[in-house]
Amino acid sequence: MSQTVDRALSILPLLAEGPADLGRVADRLGVHKSTALRLLRTLHDHGMVYRQSDQRYRLGARLIALAQEAMENLDIREIAHPHLVRLNERCGHTVHLAVHEDGEVLYIDKVESRYPVRMYSRIGKPVAITVAAVAKLLLADLPEHERRAFAEQLDYPLYTARSTPSAPAFLRELDKVREQGWATDLGGHEESINCVAAPIRGADGRVVAAMSVSAPNVVVTADELLTLLPLVRRTADGISGEYSGRTPVKGTA
Amino acid sequence: MSQTVDRALSILPLLAEGPADLGRVADRLGVHKSTALRLLRTLHDHGMVYRQSDQRYRLGARLIALAQEAMENLDIREIAHPHLVRLNERCGHTVHLAVHEDGEVLYIDKVESRYPVRMYSRIGKPVAITVAAVAKLLLADLPEHERRAFAEQLDYPLYTARSTPSAPAFLRELDKVREQGWATDLGGHEESINCVAAPIRGADGRVVAAMSVSAPNVVVTADELLTLLPLVRRTADGISGEYSGRTPVKGTA
DNA sequence: ATGAACGTTGCAGTCAATGCAACGCACCGG
DNA sequence: CCGGTGCGTTGCATTGACTGCAACGTTCAT
Structure with a gap:
């Protein structure tokens, strides 16, 4: 329903397959690199993705912590x-x-x-x-x-x-x-x-x-x-x- | 960086505290109910939140599954x-x-x-x-x-x-x-x-x-x-x- | 039956997201 | 040493996606 959020969330299962760099994410989403960058940044600010030392992105710690809370509730x-x-x-x-x-x-x-x-x-x-x-x-x-x-x-x-x-x-x-x-x-x-x-x-x-x-x-x-x-x-x-x-x-x- | 995504992601920790209804989510985000609804719907489409039988929202199964994959990777x-x-x-x-x-x-x-x-x-x-x-x-x-x-x-x-x-x-x-x-x-x-x-x-x-x-x-x-x-x-x-x-x-x- | 509370929908305005192009940077081969 | 290539990153103008509003439909409780 919300395009931006939809795109952002689509990144997560993509990263679940393994770490990916900016270009790869942009390609898979079918959007411009700059767009993908902004989405990834927002996800990063919320700890949902993590940027490893080789600059590639993978799923982040907050995601794991949230899932933990979800189960405990x-x-x-x-x-x-x-x-x-x-x-x-x-x-x-x-x-x-x-x-x-x-x-x-x-x-x-x-x-x-x-x-x-x-x-x-x-x-x-x-x-x-x-x-x-x-x-x-x-x-x-x-x-x-x-x-x-x-x-x-x-x-x-x-x-x-x-x-x-x-x-x-x-x-x-x-x-x-x-x-x-x-x-x-x-x-x-x-x-x-x-x-x-x-x-x-x-x-x-x-x-x-x-x-x-x-x-x-x-x-x-x-x-x-x-x-x-x-x-x-x-x-x-x-x-x-x-x-x-x-x-x-x-x-x- | 991206307002819409930022708001959507802010919903997740909020729901981690426990199930919440639409009004409550809208209040906590400081947005109109209809806006919150659309964000929640998008999250729902991705399985990140689940709507329980009393219509309240809580964190969803996909979140847990993603976290699982994140750890296995x-x-x-x-x-x-x-x-x-x-x-x-x-x-x-x-x-x-x-x-x-x-x-x-x-x-x-x-x-x-x-x-x-x-x-x-x-x-x-x-x-x-x-x-x-x-x-x-x-x-x-x-x-x-x-x-x-x-x-x-x-x-x-x-x-x-x-x-x-x-x-x-x-x-x-x-x-x-x-x-x-x-x-x-x-x-x-x-x-x-x-x-x-x-x-x-x-x-x-x-x-x-x-x-x-x-x-x-x-x-x-x-x-x-x-x-x-x-x-x-x-x-x-x-x-x-x-x-x-x-x-x-x-x-x- | 009446009202309140809540979720939901359509709509018009506008603000925020988009793609582009240019830039900085690191790396590599000549 | 230098030009090239492949990255991520930034500023900007355009536009279209998101927003808030108001009205509606339910479901309750009174």
Whole structure:
């Protein structure tokens, strides 16, 4: 809507690909160098980009700090965290918390596995939306037409042979997930990694977040992981209760 | 430099304080509601802000994802990480990696303590610049006039009785740190937490990052923590060697 | 039913963003 | 030593994008 701001913001994902010099930024934006310079300067004044010693620009510290604050302000995260830790203590595997926002699903919290072999993931990283168990739960809760429209405009990369291959398959999977109230990802993203996930609901019953337990095949088989499902669901329900204000929170400062 | 972009970017820290509605944003910016609306819309289109169900705005997912990419692109981080993990495995305490950028010092990596009692901190959080051991190392390396100018315009909050109280005291501390090549924070931020830190240098000898080991008093005394200093310094030197290309990296894909 | 509070839209004026061209500077090869 | 090339940077005139206004549509609460 606002051309100048639009251009300025377009610089950020561009720099996320790696450092770039002025000329490169101007080219990619399709504007004159002087224009790009002024935009970059403004971004710099706000700490959103940093000018490294070779004069090239990259993303700045303020951006990272802002994102940090953004995550700390998510109340669902604060409420869920102790539950995630407790679950991790009981099963030992990696525990994730994810939310959905404008077509992206991202991890907002994580408790590391206590086994030596761990899956790779990072807080803040957008998840593989077509296969991740948490993504299925979050998307399954969308109203039908939105869900359909969203599914159709997605790409369906074949990470593995078990990845969701197409929109119809994905929509079918979402129906199943919505009905059963939990989801799995059995090697759909990384061949050797399995996940079970459960939804966290607000007072109105809408899914506000999803949590999952992930473990590589070498630690536990998919079947063994599935035995944790009741525990995962109980944990998610506990968080739901607290988040929606149904459960009186005891013993918290 | 660019008024529109300047205003738009000013919205972000404002929203970092917590969700705000249109009127509030307009007020804080000192612009008309319609102007604020258009700025927010543009930010929204880029996923930088999110409109929650109560119509209020808060920081968005793309911001978090961008920050994530920003950190993953820092090569120092990638190089350092395995070293930090190894150090953590040997001593068990929390290990941090921090960089300096335009007057801010922030943690860009962290390996959690394996002791049950842990210090609180988060990747991306700007550190207490006047007391943190890593901050001292990073600032001590600035050219003298910059260092002085920077120190003078800082605030010196007294987190504890041992916090650095003033610019002169801080500058004296920086001199000491630069000379000895390592730094400590003994209860200067949190009464019961101590730190030892060492610098990581690039090929030109400039300090590009700093790493630290932190532990609460209840786990080890300050004296015991100091016995780790040689190990910390060796680790930092190892990272320096690899970063500056002096050490051939072995066994890495 | 009435009003207040809030987000939203269309519009005309003007101020701020744009592209241009010229400049300074560093680097490189002759 | 000098001319050339490739950068980032600056001042300026033009214009078009941004602004503030006022009016409208909702959604609440009274």
